[in-house]
Amino acid sequence: MFNKAIRGKSPRSLLFIFEVLSLFLLFVYQNTRVDRFTIMTGIGLILIISLSNYLLIKISSGDNYIFLIVTMLISIGTIMIYRIDEGLGIKQLIWLSMGILLFFMTYFFVKYIKGWQNWIYLYVGASYILFFMTFILGSRKKGAINWINLGNFSFQPAEITKLLIVFILSSYYANISKWKEIKNASYYLMGVIYSFILLLFLQRDLGMAMIFYLIFISIQFIYEEDRKLIIYNIGLLIIGGIIGYTMFDHVKIRFQAWINPWKYIDRQGYQITQSLFAIAEGGFFGKGLGLGHPYFIPEVYTDFIFSAICEEMGIFTGIGIIMLYMILVYRGFKIAISQEETFFRILALGISILFGVQSLIILGGVLKMIPLTGITLPFISYGGSSILSSFIALGILQVSSEEISLRRVQDEQRD
């Protein structure tokens, strides 16, 4: 009986309790000036999350844990952002609602449109168009040209390209028998991907270049029959790294700031040392929400949100977040293993690798484990395009978790 009570319902109710408690705390925090906005934001957050969790179970026959894990991550993120800056918190909530809407839209699009594996040229073309748009219309922000401004709205095209790259790789390896007829097709693929990485490098978006490279090499490692290519890839990475270090200043600066940030504490090492101070200040259980000093950390809403969470909610929450990402990636791999359609299998794999790699790069960066490159923490950081693209990716993962070959059998019987 106890088992039945815990099954299925328990994580959802825990999530609900977490949100209610944290919102209550936020009300007390601003007790002198509780306004309508705070209440609306709070109720909005709870409503959106509970409703979408409920809807998903009704709609999808696939995995229902991934969305649950993600809603926990977005709850922690939104509460932290709201605590730092109320205006941004409300904006984040709007982004989240759009993201969840997009999640459901992606789910239906990917599910009911057939033939995703045949449009490889479209994906490659779209990626190049996005890159050139960035070069022509892009504006320089924090040393990297990766933003396009359209009126009040600005977005990062690379966030879409990183999904397109997963599609390119999936449609290539799903139709590998067709591509094998062309001589050296895998080299052409490699050329295309490296041209993307080079373009990102020219835009100085090093974090994104790293994500692209790691997705590419992971999928190639799993599916490429010509094992020489993997060695070439690793060789090229080493050569590229050495060239980048010696020729480009911004690579060198990041590397030096990683090796010894204390030496450059007033300049390049400032971000990372502030992040380390914040994490150390928090200790095991944190300072308590609203009692820390997250304003000292630069970029605290986006890249360094993890440090702020660690400061106010403790390293235990930090470890919890890392565990949540681990479960998410594990679920993604399990979805990939049980999926029988090759295209969706590689797609699920690519997206799980994307989530894993993206969180690894930024968490490693803020903890000074690897050189810091500015990318967002998926689902937690503030940021429109990052939230939207993460939710699109999640929608694709949700479709992949269903039995696509089974659905085809049923369709045939209906015809």
Place this chain on the structure above:
Amino acid sequence: MYNILAILFKYIFIIIIYLFIFSIIRLIYLDIKGMEAISSDNRTYLKLINRTDSLPFKIKEHYSIDDSLTLGRRGDNHIVVKDPYVSKEHFQIIEDEEEYYLEDLNSANGTYLNGERIFDVMKLKDGDIIRVGKIEFLFVSRE
């Protein structure tokens, strides 16, 4: 006042987050336990279409078929389903010369093959859907 509350709440938050992680891991554990590895030499099996956590009784995701397989509420069947809708002996699948046949064992509520109730012994082919009450199985047979 606020400080005391914030300090109290930070412990509660950590406990809730870990309980959440624990309950998800528990669900995943149950999920994995429900899967039975299909050995590569046996490619004929029944696959449950429903999600295991949507059914209020114990059931596995895969059942491999050797020479025969029976489903019913009584304990000596291959698939035991503790659902009042299911008869004590509900249906059986028999193998004969590499072909598989489905037979209803005079169950009260009937067995449905691809949406139609069966009365005779029916030959099964790959992709057939067998339904008993709410439970749906996919018949998979690969050469």
